[in-house]
Amino acid sequence: MSDVITRNQPLPVTIRGKQRLSVVDCDIHPQFASKDELLQFLPERWQDYMKTYGGLYRQALADTLSHPRMAPDVARNDAWPPKGPPGSDLAFMREQHLDANNIDHGMLMPLNRGPANQRNLDFGAALAHAVNDWQLHYWVNPEPRLHGSIVIAHDDAKAAVAEIELRAKDKSFSQIMMPPHSIEPLGRRKYWPVYEAAQACNLPISLHVSGVNGFASTGSGSPSYYIEEHHTNVRGMQGLITSMVLEGVFEQFPRLRIVLVEGGLAWAPALKWRLDKHWMRFRSEVPHLKRPPSEYVREHFWFTTQPLDEPDRDQDLAEVLELIGCERVMFSTDYPHWDFDDPRFVLGKLALSDEKKEMIFSGNAKKLYGLS
């Protein structure tokens, strides 16, 4: 029958043993040891606000997302330190992850408290500032392998720019971080001051899946299940690429560099084809674009590997990586979250030359972030 063309073999058992390759992990999540840990970094006015009102969100639930996850704290079951939640204990993180996996550099992705999700913009700005202080105090200062991300609440572009300018001189921070699920698509001019500041201080912007913008996560309403919601991260990334390219962000800010974290990457070639295909018909609507959209994508976007797309054949993944450009792909684990990727596993799945593997595991990130 024509329907069944091949039958796949089960995945091979993973390579074991100590991981020796130098690794830059572009996605590590630090967590508060206790829920009040951040208070010390907030001015009294916002401490009071936080204690009194908690926060004001664009969704019904104040302290959780609307799709319950499949594991407590979205975490690996083996990532719980002796005390506190996963990702809250530096010594434990060092032993379980940084040392064990030979992580030379880890990029912190603090999702804590979601400053950009706050409808009270001043509170959002105060939270962002506090989370940045907290990163320094608990993580970057005591552990030089870890690098901070400048968290901003980008809907108040002025406050966001001020926070970027305040932190940019501090080499403890390697990038700027904002959520992809924004109130307006990220290409819109409302956010351009942030891009201008990022370009001026030569920091990449990292977009890690997150953000509660008050809209359904699909163009057809909210999905029922977490398995569907998880997949809308792809749509989030596809949408922001489309928006940023079509709005002409990269014509305006030609040195801007964007890192996409935890959205996967196998969808990127098809998106680029689609953008280019329809550019032929819609060119008159976007006269500010000087080149085919795919060229802006190739030049300005970096993709992180986790959760690694797992086609049945490793060769299919290699083909995707080549289509994206191996110089634009960076390894990430998502430690300590449940869908963590082990570097040994990812290494085994990359049907690429040793040189390209090295680029993906460390070379590209070192170049992008100026690490040694």
Added chain:
Amino acid sequence: MNDLANFSNASAIKLKPGIFGHPAIDCDVHIAVPSTEALMPYLDAYWYDAFRSRGINRTSFTMTGDAPNAPMAARPDWRPKDARPGSDLALLQKGALDGFGSSIAIANCIFGGVALHSEDIAAALCKAVNDWVTEQWLNKEPRLRASILVPLNSVELAIEEIERRASDKRFVQVLMLAMGHDLLGKRQHWPIYEAAQRHKLPINIHAGSLYHHPPMAGWGSFAYEDYVAQAFSFENQVLSLVSEGVFQKFPDLKFVLSESGVTWLPACLWRFNKTWRGVRPEIPWVKRIPGDIVRENIRLTLQPFDAPDHSGAVERFVDQMKSDRMLLFSTDFPHWHFEGTDALPVAASSALTKRMLLDNPLETYPRLRETLDISEVAA
């Protein structure tokens, strides 16, 4: 009104090879209501009066995502003078049917009336559109088949419309939009699927948006963006249909994704399969890996094909999906996605060509056979 009396076996269509060497069934062409005035004869007394007295008959019902003068809306040689693209039967006959030698073309009439919030007006307009399609298109061109336009905001009235059309075998599928109010896997839609499965009608999810939700995170600036974003919603619809268990409940039901693009699907399933391996207990009724369910129950029309032509992308899709049964030939007439007759992004001599042109459409749309003389197909 039409009925089967219009369609005796004597008038059954004979399949003849088209320009690609095999008989061809074009699974997505567009026809358009030229003006709401054209629907007036098909409204009942109440709505006729209401449309006149309220001026609704003067509303064009043009959809935001479907600007008729946009270049994509019609290829220059397929664009009628001073009329809506898709509103001219002679152009469709010349461009889509004769132009490709297609034996059959399945017409989708996406009328903006489905976007009205009153389910009663939406239903009245759907009924009028389907009557108009029957009289002005199906009765005039025996090679045409059509989709049943249903109100998207009322399950009951959608079923009523399906039942009204079911006896006319020239209606071969039910038409829904990629971006409606709720994801199509959700259980509220299931009575529609029960009726569709019973009548051997696939569900066509066609590109299009009611704009109840922004097509991406927030509202963008360009029609170009919205068009690209259609594929994102198709992806979410695939997740919804499988995760909700639609195919456990309706194993014989096929969903056809139209004007969806194609090349995004394999990567979508790599990820869906992977996530499912980890979070399976959330949807324990899904007992097989999602990619297998999609392979059996979901079909896609070919245009606009979203990879460089003749790049091997069709073959790669077939290889990665492990199926050559999923793609259905379409021109998407009168939309402008390719020049001349370059509608096949694969060599005409390919073994895939006949599957896409003929075998797959016949397998997907069981009702086609009932109005076809297929004696010569087997040969």
Added chain:
Amino acid sequence: MTTSASLARTRHVVAHANEIKPGERKLVEIAGRPIALFNLNGEFFAIGDKCPHEAGSLCKGKLGSFADSDEPGKYRLTHLGEVIKCPWHGWEFDIRTGQSYCDPQQVRVRSYETGVAHGGDLLKGPYKAETFKVTVEEDYVVINL
């Protein structure tokens, strides 16, 4: 422990039976192979500790049941307390057999079952954790390798 050299290669005493209470597990290592040992209501089962996916340690996973369903929206549990979930991605393995339930094998695409699967009839995946024969001899847990 036996003194016979030939037997020593195949039979390994890995614990005292009292050491692992019902519902508990222990990670043991035999000839460099990590093995997860489970006490299921007094019966012992051993499976290879490394998940065949990314090599997560199954011994650190949650032991639970198998979520099954007769139709969308209906949920029920089977294999109570007999399914280990990998601590990383949640892949599920039957600790009695090592069989995975996360990727039911299909040989032919067109011939799928529409009937309801119960208990032991569940479709099984192509992935399997290694299993080892476990016996209790004079209060010692013995793994045959």
